[in-house]
Amino acid sequence: xxxxxxxxxxxxxxxxxxxxxxxxxxEPKDSDLVTKAKAxxxxxxxxxxxxxxxxxxxxxxxxxAKQSTENAVKAIPGIKSVEDNATIKETASxxxxxxxxVLESKVNDVLKGxxxxxxxxxxxxxxxxxxxxxxxxxxxxxxxxxxxxxxxxQKLLLK
Numbered sequence: 001x002x003x004x005x006x007x008x009x010x011x012x013x014x015x016x017x018x019x020x021x022x023x024x025x026x027e028p029k030d031s032d033l034v035t036k037a038k039a040x041x042x043x044x045x046x047x048x049x050x051x052x053x054x055x056x057x058x059x060x061x062x063x064x065a066k067q068s069t070e071n072a073v074k075a076i077p078g079i080k081s082v083e084d085n086a087t088i089k090e091t092a093s094x095x096x097x098x099x100x101x102v103l104e105s106k107v108n109d110v111l112k113g114x115x116x117x118x119x120x121x122x123x124x125x126x127x128x129x130x131x132x133x134x135x136x137x138x139x140x141x142x143x144x145x146x147x148x149x150x151x152x153x154q155k156l157l158l159k
Contacts, residue, residue, distance in 0.1 A: 011095060022028050027052065028078035037079070038074040045086050047073070054081035099124065110143045116158065124150035134158040 030049040037047045037054060042065050045058040050143050054073050060066040066088060073082050104121040117130040119141070126149045132140065139156060144152055 017060045033078050034078060036074050036076050040069065040070060040076075044089075045069060049079070052078055054079050054082045056082065056084045056086045056088045063088055099103055103147060106147050107144060107149075110140070110147070114140055119144075121149070125153060126151070127153040128156050131159060 001056070023043065030147050033049045033052070033054070034047055037049070041047060041056075045056055045060060048055045048057075055077075056073070060069070060120065066084065066086065070082050070084050073079055090133070100121050100123065103124065104119070107119045107121060107126055111119055114132060114136065117128060119129070120127045126143070126144055126147075128140075135156075137156070141154070142150065
């Protein structure tokens with residue numbers, strides 16, 4: 001009986017040690033995770049890792065680069081989560097579209113006082129279309145000029 005107890009005790013001790021050793025796997029060092037992550041980062045984006053949490057900063061060229069970088073960093077074994085604080089660069093075309101929409105809104109406000117006149121705004125150039133009394137043209141042109149477009153193309157039919 002004592003022999004069986006000793007054997008059972010030995011198995012219990014071995015099982016406990018075995019479980020303890022396998023459950024205490026070493027987590028990768030943050031510095032190793034940074035090194036692995038830098039291989040997948042696009043130019044202009046930086047990473048910092050603390051306790052397996054990756055924090056990205058800097059600028060992406062576009063939304064696709066942002067999404068693919070986040071996915072690639074999340075796939076690195078040892079990365080627990082990704083906090084992406086990096087922004088997306090504003091392109092010249094998005095700035096022009098934004099500027100055009102602001103200009104177009106202001107032009108449309110001016111045109112509310114001129115029935116029969118419409119305007120198209122493209123790349124900062126205002127194109128006036130429709131019909132207008134000749135006597136109203138100077139006042140309209142002055143109001144549109146005050147908005148500082150790149151150019152005004154007057155294609156109005158004057159009465």
